[in-house]
Amino acid sequence: MDTKVIKSKFPIFKNKINGKQLTYLDNANSSQKPQSVIDRISKFYSNEFSNIGRSVHSLGVTATNRFEETRDLIKNFINAKSREEIIFTKNATEAINLVAFTYGEKFINKGDEILITELEHHANYVPWHFIRKRKGAIIKFAECNEKGEVDIDKIKELISNKTKMIAITHLSNVTGAIMPVKKIVDLASEKKIPVLIDGCQGAPHLKIDMQELGCDFYAISCHKMYGPTGVGILYAKKKWLDVLPPYQGGGGMIEDVKKNNITFPRSPTKYEAGTLQTAEVVGFSESIKFIKDVGIKNIMSHEKEILEYGLEKIKKNNSVKIIGDPKNRGSIISFTIKGIHPHDIATILDEDGVAIRAGHHCCQILHEKLGIPASARASFGIYNSKEDIDVLSDSIKKCNKVFNT
Amino acid sequence: MDTKVIKSKFPIFKNKINGKQLTYLDNANSSQKPQSVIDRISKFYSNEFSNIGRSVHSLGVTATNRFEETRDLIKNFINAKSREEIIFTKNATEAINLVAFTYGEKFINKGDEILITELEHHANYVPWHFIRKRKGAIIKFAECNEKGEVDIDKIKELISNKTKMIAITHLSNVTGAIMPVKKIVDLASEKKIPVLIDGCQGAPHLKIDMQELGCDFYAISCHKMYGPTGVGILYAKKKWLDVLPPYQGGGGMIEDVKKNNITFPRSPTKYEAGTLQTAEVVGFSESIKFIKDVGIKNIMSHEKEILEYGLEKIKKNNSVKIIGDPKNRGSIISFTIKGIHPHDIATILDEDGVAIRAGHHCCQILHEKLGIPASARASFGIYNSKEDIDVLSDSIKKCNKVFNT
């Protein structure tokens, strides 16, 4: 894969950061956008914009078509069974909140158990915490081992006849561990427990196939997939969407409105209240095309190469401690440097134009487990090259120099 | 005001619709976007993009600053007391859901009353319906008179010591009636009842001043203010934000996360879960600047002129029945034509490039009251001219011709 060609499609890389070329290694946080996505949004607003669904006029029809075509595109991209299973949300966080709230309202009662892992992002814990509070449910945390993985046995152990939901990340945004989601889904379906997968880090970096995977819910964050901000996707099996109550109420998601009662249509309409993120969704269609053009298999093998090069290179620096060593790892390297706080690392790297993230990465439970308040994280995407790793590695050495460590 | 100059700033008007110039009269649904807004989004993605709040690197700092500057801009635009009172949501619908859910959870109990009006958009009814269902509350509808207004006396009559919320539209999106919101707020504060104002049609067309108005909550839809899709604003008095529980859970909105408990920060952080609509919010800053440059007073007087010209012109056509005759009217004309269904009107108008909306405009309660299933609606904005009205009027005549009425 020629990352030069790919980088040239992302206008952000034409900018200088502190006088340096940008080395963008904060992809697990959010990814940059190719020109085609940016242009699509501009074009949509300039030539095709109107509110969708509600209008009979030509602009309304065009906008609605472009919007619904994107739903089809996504359906095909993730191989969902039907387009009704694709719901647009504000972000992945909202997607998980939607499930936690509607499923929780209907199916979780006092004493019921929700099974998550110590790897979860706050987005896949806080919504369940709300249900715990409201319903008197219990949250069980499957333990993370010293490799930064959660063994499927740890999940098996925790399943009981009170387990009403298993909610797990596809790919840890800290250790990079890729979870055995297919096995977990198979295990859960034997016991008829629904599984929600937080696919924020899975969808941009792995081949995903809903019908093969068989999970009940899958949450996606479009801005991490080279797409616009403001859109997330909830994939949900139709059987759930048929029985779960609506989430937010408003225009578009109603069937019949009377003073004493209101009825609701089917999915996806039922879950899409108010004016949607028209331009963002249409813009996202170009992200999907971009990913398909490069090819998800090429992306996977390229990122694996970068990851391995990165691990090797960084391990050479003795002051650096890499977090976790999962067998199956996505393109994420979190690390600490002896004697230097991650924030200071990020600041020093930034002077060299290297953008990484420092903090707990919305994973306080995991950081507490690791016994550190924060870590530094380099996460790779489609446009990253071995040169980027070299810059990172040199810049880490500079940290040692500045701090005399 | 020179609408030619203004129109030239909106690229959509360079397009032909069915071979005709676009006469866009669907502004109450959504407004078109000026070039400056479109360009700002492109520029943001091209030069400044990164996730906000969470990153120490330069792009993160820039993006965060641009985002938070927009919050300040909005605070000043609506004269809120503090920036903490401005919360970004997905749309106005979400803003109202946020209030209904959090306020409802905490303060509404069985038998309590929520007072709304027959003019309300589904966005300001369905969320209260959910609370009614969950809490066993009662919704009372203040009656709309034959002029399409709700008299303040009708509201007064319905207030009881069980009233826990008054939720009213600022400007009806069907009849155009401007509600006496200040008087209602004063009335309610005497009785210590909070007031939520659905400002979707108010904010783009009227001067709004939160401190003068004194309401507790005000919901805004950015895409109706010449801004991007995907963003809404909830204004809420700080005293509420301090006591209400959080809404959606996830990254960014937490303070301390433990396995057995989670604590939350203050507003606005508390209410902004997950990755926000960074590009959209930053883009919206240009909409505010655009409105300020034209001047809200100029907008108001211009739209009044267009409205009056429109009412006069359309009234001349005897087959047309204009819905409502409120004393205080925003730039909206809903109408029916004898013997022609609104959908057919919209289709015929569309052939002339005239975009109006046909349907119940998310106001089924009102349409039932009016005894019609649907109406046609022309709604005006900053770029509309008297010529647009002339085109509309001619096109309506064409409806009569096609249907031989």
Place this chain on the structure above:
Amino acid sequence: MDIKELYQEIILDHGKNPRNKNKCEGFNKNAKGHNPLCGDKIHVYLKIDKAKNVEDISFEGEGCAISIASASIMTQIIKGKEFNVAKKILEQFLNMLKEGSKLSINSLSDDENMTMMSLSGVKRFPMRVKCATLAWHTFINAAEGQKETVNTEK
């Protein structure tokens, strides 16, 4: 394109003076259809015998010229036909609206054919296709005894 291609005389006529707009006597099946975005509502009544012949069919409801005309035309065409034939007609009708293909059903008279064809203008107005198909989908639901209201908003 001329708007008159959509609003042909025959459609305006059926829209203004719909045929079989009532609750037909002795109906043994019925179903409701709804297009929530525009408010079109249709209630189809059906008298179908054991051999699956549509003995009688009628409708009630309110909507735009296209949906009312389409419902009216449907009742006229379907009445007296076998259910299987009716289904075939619907299939071809949908194809006509979606792909512009011609009708080719032996059991339709020239007159019936022409009447059906008057709805072909709808094809160029994608947002109105739902109006034209609402009654037909509701008819199928009635015949097959599905309980759920037909909802064209999907």
Place this chain on the structure above:
Amino acid sequence: MDIKELYQEIILDHGKNPRNKNKCEGFNKNAKGHNPLCGDKIHVYLKIDKAKNVEDISFEGEGCAISIASASIMTQIIKGKEFNVAKKILEQFLNMLKEGSKLSINSLSDDENMTMMSLSGVKRFPMRVKCATLAWHTFINAAEGQKETVNTEK
């Protein structure tokens, strides 16, 4: 700009070997501060007498070099000063970080002045200003007896 302007020797020294990092004996006020996005946590202990002199001050906590150094420097500077003077120092310190203005307080020795000035490099790193001010805000909260945890995330 050189990163060394931020990480001056004096800061690195205070970061690595923070002064007064303990729970001082006989403290009568204390408060916690937290920067949730980066995880910096500070607990400030204060012994303040009736005349509002800061008899003793110390801190515990964890964080980046900037926040620890700033806390350490703060305790060094504030110890023994009147609360009112301390407040004035904070005010000027914030101005220094936000607007780059110089400190001009009579009651600071040249040495103290220089130590404080070593933090002025933070101004060019807006994302790090919160790190540098966390301890100071927490100190004020402790002194004024506010219960709520200082939260720089607003």
